[in-house]
Amino acid sequence: xxxxxxxxxLLTRALSRxxxxxxxxxxxALGSLAAAGCTPLRAAGGVVAAQDGAHALHAMAQGYTQxxxxxMGLPPEAPEPTWDATTPMDILTxxxxxxxxxxxNGKTLREYTLxxxxxxxxxxxxxxxxxxxxxxxxxxxxxxxxxxxxxKVYFHxxxxxxxxxxxxGIHPANMDGVFExxxxxxxxxxxxxxxxFGVFLYHCHTMPVKKHVEKGLYGxxxxxxxxxxxxxxxxxxxxxxxxxxxxxxxxFYTVNGIANYFVDHPIPLKIGEPVRLYLVNVLxxxxxxxxxxxxxxxxxxxxxxxLSSYEVTDTVMLCQGERCxxxxxxxxxxxxxxxxxxxxxxxxxxxxxFDVKA
Amino acid sequence: xxxxxxxxRSTIGREAALRGFGPGAMAxxxxxxxxxxxxxxxxxxxxxxxxxxxxxxPDALGKLDIERVTFRPGEIGVxxxxxxxxxLTVAQVLVNEAIWSFAIDPQxxxxxxxxxxxxxxYPWLEGEPHAIRLITSNGLxxxxxxxxxxxxPEPEPxxxxxxxxxxxxxxxxxxxxGLLWFPVMRRFGRGAMDFALALTAGLLVxxxxxxxxxxxxxAGRVPGPFQGFGLVGIGLIGxxxxxxxxxxxxxxxxxxxxxxxxxxxxxxxxxxxxGLHNLGEGLAIGAAYAIGELALGAFLVIGFTxxxxxxxxxxxxPVARHGAALRHLxxxxxxxxxxxxxGTWLGGFTYSDIWATLFLAVGAGAIFQVVFEIARLPGRExxxxxxxxxxxxxxxxxxxxxxxxxxxxxA
Numbered sequence: 001x002x003x004x005x006x007x008x009x010l011l012t013r014a015l016s017r018x019x020x021x022x023x024x025x026x027x028x029a030l031g032s033l034a035a036a037g038c039t040p041l042r043a044a045g046g047v048v049a050a051q052d053g054a055h056a057l058h059a060m061a062q063g064y065t066q067x068x069x070x071x072m073g074l075p076p077e078a079p080e081p082t083w084d085a086t087t088p089m090d091i092l093t094x095x096x097x098x099x100x101x102x103x104x105n106g107k108t109l110r111e112y113t114l115x116x117x118x119x120x121x122x123x124x125x126x127x128x129x130x131x132x133x134x135x136x137x138x139x140x141x142x143x144x145x146x147x148x149x150x151x152k153v154y155f156h157x158x159x160x161x162x163x164x165x166x167x168x169g170i171h172p173a174n175m176d177g178v179f180e181x182x183x184x185x186x187x188x189x190x191x192x193x194x195x196x197f198g199v200f201l202y203h204c205h206t207m208p209v210k211k212h213v214e215k216g217l218y219g220x221x222x223x224x225x226x227x228x229x230x231x232x233x234x235x236x237x238x239x240x241x242x243x244x245x246x247x248x249x250x251x252f253y254t255v256n257g258i259a260n261y262f263v264d265h266p267i268p269l270k271i272g273e274p275v276r277l278y279l280v281n282v283l284x285x286x287x288x289x290x291x292x293x294x295x296x297x298x299x300x301x302x303x304x305x306x307l308s309s310y311e312v313t314d315t316v317m318l319c320q321g322e323r324c325x326x327x328x329x330x331x332x333x334x335x336x337x338x339x340x341x342x343x344x345x346x347x348x349x350x351x352x353x354f355d356v357k358a
Numbered sequence: 359x360x361x362x363x364x365x366x367r368s369t370i371g372r373e374a375a376l377r378g379f380g381p382g383a384m385a386x387x388x389x390x391x392x393x394x395x396x397x398x399x400x401x402x403x404x405x406x407x408x409x410x411x412x413x414x415x416p417d418a419l420g421k422l423d424i425e426r427v428t429f430r431p432g433e434i435g436v437x438x439x440x441x442x443x444x445x446l447t448v449a450q451v452l453v454n455e456a457i458w459s460f461a462i463d464p465q466x467x468x469x470x471x472x473x474x475x476x477x478x479x480y481p482w483l484e485g486e487p488h489a490i491r492l493i494t495s496n497g498l499x500x501x502x503x504x505x506x507x508x509x510x511p512e513p514e515p516x517x518x519x520x521x522x523x524x525x526x527x528x529x530x531x532x533x534x535x536g537l538l539w540f541p542v543m544r545r546f547g548r549g550a551m552d553f554a555l556a557l558t559a560g561l562l563v564x565x566x567x568x569x570x571x572x573x574x575x576x577a578g579r580v581p582g583p584f585q586g587f588g589l590v591g592i593g594l595i596g597x598x599x600x601x602x603x604x605x606x607x608x609x610x611x612x613x614x615x616x617x618x619x620x621x622x623x624x625x626x627x628x629x630x631x632x633g634l635h636n637l638g639e640g641l642a643i644g645a646a647y648a649i650g651e652l653a654l655g656a657f658l659v660i661g662f663t664x665x666x667x668x669x670x671x672x673x674x675x676p677v678a679r680h681g682a683a684l685r686h687l688x689x690x691x692x693x694x695x696x697x698x699x700x701g702t703w704l705g706g707f708t709y710s711d712i713w714a715t716l717f718l719a720v721g722a723g724a725i726f727q728v729v730f731e732i733a734r735l736p737g738r739e740x741x742x743x744x745x746x747x748x749x750x751x752x753x754x755x756x757x758x759x760x761x762x763x764x765x766x767x768x769a
Contacts, residue, residue: 128496
């Protein structure tokens with residue numbers, strides 16, 4: 001009997017806890033209503049936000065709280081997305097510079113629109129994957145700007161799950177894409193000054209982050225130095241993997257989204273042509289990735305935050321989320337392979353060819 | 359058909375039976391079938407709309423079973439069956455964690471319960487493990503790990519001979535060795551003979567249980583839709599009842615034959631039952647040999663030889679008292695042991711878990727039927743004789759002999 005009483009009191013406590021949470025949710029719903037008028041609402045953090053950090057993040061991912069700055073629907077002033085790359089070859093040389101205007105203070109304003117949605121993407125010949133994408137591709141648009149530019153990124157969530165954009169680089173805490181969870185149908189405007197120059201990335205930071213990144217919510221983010229780097233043929237390679245059977249291991253390893261794509265479609269280069277490669281590693285599950293260039297060496301600029309090269313080498317190892325810039329020139333014609341120097345990655349799709357011609 | 363079945367009944371009964379199958383009754387009988395067909399049609403057209411959306415799309419639950427992996431010079435062959443709820447398309451093939459080129463016959467899209475053969479030009483290494491992965495267009499991965507790659511035997515004269523020898527050692531020779539007890543048994547009195555028959559029954563009960571166990575084991579490996587457990591039931595009961603029908607016409611008391619003839623018929627039944635069992639055993643041995651699992655073959659052959667010698671004893675026990683012509687003994691040995699050779703060929707060249715399960719179950723059913731016949735034989739009034747202490751001891755001794763000789767096979 002005594003244990004029965006204990007159980008009853010436990011149940012009562014659990015119930016009141018749930019009621020409290022529901023109350024929090026109600027408050028959130030009220031907040032959304034007010035926000036629907038596109039007025040940024042400075043609402044106090046929800047009930048759950050008062051708890052410790054990790055709990056608060058989990059709760060926010062479930063939409064229990066209303067956070068400042070979350071809008072419903074895409075703001076009308078957002079520019080049309082211009083990203084039209086579809087193949088890995090397109091992504092290799094496509095840059096999204098955003099809508100460019102001059103601010104009264106003489107600085108450049110760049111406005112981008114990123115839309116999170118659920119898209120079936122091809123990850124190896126004949127194999128599709130139910131990805132979560134920014135603007136329809138994995139990786140998403142390569143956002144490009146110069147140091148000191150004012151950036152406004154209109155983010156709209158058209159998927160069934162909450163998402164954010166977390167940029168690497170310097171910016172205010174509320175532009176970091178960690179606490180401001182954007183619910184399905186919601187929007188958020190990230191606004192900050194691009195600094196410092198270098199090659200960065202952006203990705204969703206909704207918990208569980210591993211899931212949101214492995215599903216494809218990431219892209220390259222290039223900040224050029226105030227004085228541009230010397231002219232070169234510029235390429236972007238985002239190294240990633242896909243876990244098609246959801247067992248916590250990658251079935252395929254790719255650059256720019258499709259396994260072995262650059263084996264079937266070698267990248268044309270010219271003898272003597274300077275090449276600058278922006279390399280981003282967004283591989284999940286495997287701790288490191290690498291890039292090895294055949295028949296050549298390259299100047300390595302770690303993270304691209306300095307204009308002087310770190311070393312001259314033929315292989316570079318990158319941890320999850322690490323980036324670098326590679327500069328090289330081919331002297332002799334022919335087909336040269338590039339690949340991860342982890343053979344198990346290269347033979348599961350992370351390899352390709354440069355086709356160097358006179 | 360109806361007339362034949364009712365032939366012995368009264369005229370009234372016969373008319374009633376005929377009236378029962380008039381056009382009206384036929385239509386009534388067809389009605390449920392027509393309605394069923396209509397329902398199937400409606401569901402086929404409207405699909406899941408009639409029951410609401412499925413919580414998980416059927417192709418996400420897809421399943422491919424890799425039934426057999428063959429290793430030929432420079433090529434790995436993969437025989438695959440789609441045992442899932444929806445068609446699947448094989449889009450990529452990995453061997454030892456590397457994407458590999460492949461060809462697939464007849465086509466990459468495999469319908470439900472359909473089969474295909476994937477050919478992978480791969481420089482496989484003898485004696486090393488090989489991990490095969492088939493990745494479908496929707497990203498599912500189906501795996502088969504081969505512990506040790508060994509060249510797959512081709513159906514060429516040499517291997518026919520090798521398998522024939524294997525079957526000969528394991529099945530035919532032991533049975534004939536057992537038959538050599540015949541002259542000794544001829545001197546047995548009634549009591550000793552009953553003991554020998556009880557011993558035979560014991561041997562067979564053990565053999566039957568062993569076959570059921572093996573069949574159920576294999577049934578677990580049979581792809582889901584092919585219902586391995588159901589196959590065991592069909593094989594077991596089907597074989598049992600079919601042989602009971604045969605037995606009733608040959609061994610049964612009403613068959614109007616002499617005691618000697620009935621006992622010879624029983625010997626043939628036992629030989630046939632053991633033969634069916636040995637077919638399944640041969641299948642298993644041939645398959646194991648083909649994939650290199652019988653690398654320590656000699657030891658296993660010794661075990662099977664000793665184990666199966668007891669089978670020959672069982673065959674001749676019923677005919678010992680009345681005697682049998684030499685040609686009958688030769689035929690009995692061939693009937694019981696010969697199928698082993700057939701089994702090793704089938705198992706070695708075209709192994710399938712489905713067929714092996716069915717064969718083993720049929721063998722088990724056949725053996726239990728033989729036990730049934732033996733139990734009914736001596737007193738003709740029922741199986742009570744087996745409960746007598748001496749005979750019961752014989753039964754138990756038979757099972758124990760099988761158990762002890764079985765220890766040799768387990769190695």
